Ligand SMILES: Nc1ncnc2c1ncn2[C@@H]1O[C@H](COP(=O)(O)OP(=O)(O)OP(=O)(O)O)[C@@H](O)[C@H]1O
């Protein structure tokens with residue numbers, strides 16, 4: 001059974017629809033890229049999958065032992081986050097919050113998990129540093145370690161490479177790919193269509209037309225061809 005199955009989902013705010021007819025599923029080991037124009041509802045979809053927002057209509061089913069609070073999330077970058085006044089360790093640990101509910105402390109197991117994920121992301125040496133004094137690439141790796149504390153099954157990444165230089169971008173994609181190879185399913189929103197398609201197994205295109213299918217099906221689809229042409233891409237085999 002799939003980890004997440006979405007059926008006839010319609011999204012919006014204050015009953016005003018911004019996206020509809022969304023159908024897709026994500027299984028263990030999948031790498032789903034969500035593409036589409038600004039304002040097409042990609043971030044809203046992620047918030048809805050996380051249960052932070054109700055859909056207007058439709059269903060989100062979880063399976064394969066996935067709980068709603070067992071999803072790791074790396075939110076879309078904002079300037080406010082960039083200045084967050086906390087240490088690296090505190091930020092990574094806060095990813096464990098869904099495990100301990102509203103308890104105002106972290107268990108030894110949480111601390112071990114945070115250490116393990118900092119090690120995986122190569123940020124252990126930054127542990128005691130202030131988050132806001134670090135580079136964009138370092139900050140994104142910290143947020144990825146944080147997201148990993150909430151899950152071993154599925155990560156939702158909202159534009160994880162936005163604002164990063166080419167080297168930091170490559171490093172971020174490499175880390176995400178490594179996690180995916182270790183069987184963590186990935187749902188990633190990206191405007192970097194060429195790289196997104198280099199890694200994706202599946203594509204969800206949002207907008208006035210909606211497409212969901214494998215990467216190969218997307219590259220052959222009318223919508224995929226048109227979108228790649230508009231962006232000047234299409235070099236992907
Ligand atoms: N809290 C909110 N209240 C009302 N409308 C909102 C809210 N958040 C987003 N919207 C609107 O919903 C639409 C979709 O926004 P969303 O952030 O999901 O788009 P997106 O596809 O992630 O865009 P981008 O590529 O720019 O990140 C936009 O028209 C936006 O103005």
Ligand SMILES: [Mg+2]
Nearest residue numbers: 042043044076
């Ligand atoms: Mg967005």
